[in-house]
Amino acid sequence: xxxxxxxxxxxxxxxxxxxxxxxxxxxxxxxxxxxxxxxxxxxxxxxxxxxxxxxxxxxxxxxxxxxxxxxxxxxxxxxxxxxxxxxxxxxxxxxxxxxxxxxxxxxxxxxxxxxxxxxxxxxxxxxxxxxxxxxxxxxxxxxxxxxxxxxxxxxxxx
Ligand code: SF4
Numbered sequence: 001x002x003x004x005x006x007x008x009x010x011x012x013x014x015x016x017x018x019x020x021x022x023x024x025x026x027x028x029x030x031x032x033x034x035x036x037x038x039x040x041x042x043x044x045x046x047x048x049x050x051x052x053x054x055x056x057x058x059x060x061x062x063x064x065x066x067x068x069x070x071x072x073x074x075x076x077x078x079x080x081x082x083x084x085x086x087x088x089x090x091x092x093x094x095x096x097x098x099x100x101x102x103x104x105x106x107x108x109x110x111x112x113x114x115x116x117x118x119x120x121x122x123x124x125x126x127x128x129x130x131x132x133x134x135x136x137x138x139x140x141x142x143x144x145x146x147x148x149x150x151x152x153x154x155x156x157x158x
Pocket of ligand 1: 026029030035038075105106129
């Protein structure tokens with residue numbers, strides 16, 4: 001998997017102070033996409049074990065308390081990203097169970113494959129759907145267009 005940016009302290013992508021990873025790869029090609037440079041899976045930088053270790057360390061950092069991890073892009077649920085993202089979310093839930101995970105994807109919840117659901121079954125908040133320019137609304141929180149839905153999962157019931 002490749003990624004574009006990692007923000008170890010982020011207050012604009014989800015609730016609270018967070019770590020945010022923007023991955024490479026998106027097959028949705030939405031008209032008006034704000035981040036076309038992330039579409040190619042080989043764009044950006046190679047995601048490494050060292051970066052994953054740093055994300056875990058940042059989430060556990062007690063000097064700057066993070067509420068959780070945000071995964072955006074690009075699309076974290078692009079087929080090329082699934083193995084690495086599943087490993088990351090599984091590790092976060094195992095090593096930092098009190099941290100929440102937010103994930104933005106261009107797929108809708110009911111389109112997800114079994115492999116994608118193996119990831120979304122472990123996250124707390126999913127913001128789904130393509131960006132639709134005709135439904136763009138700058139007043140919306142955490143999403144760009146009104147068709148996108150914020151799903152909050154209760155992991156205690158799974
Ligand atoms: S899903 Fe997001 S990153 Fe992908 S094309 Fe649409 S707006 Fe751009």
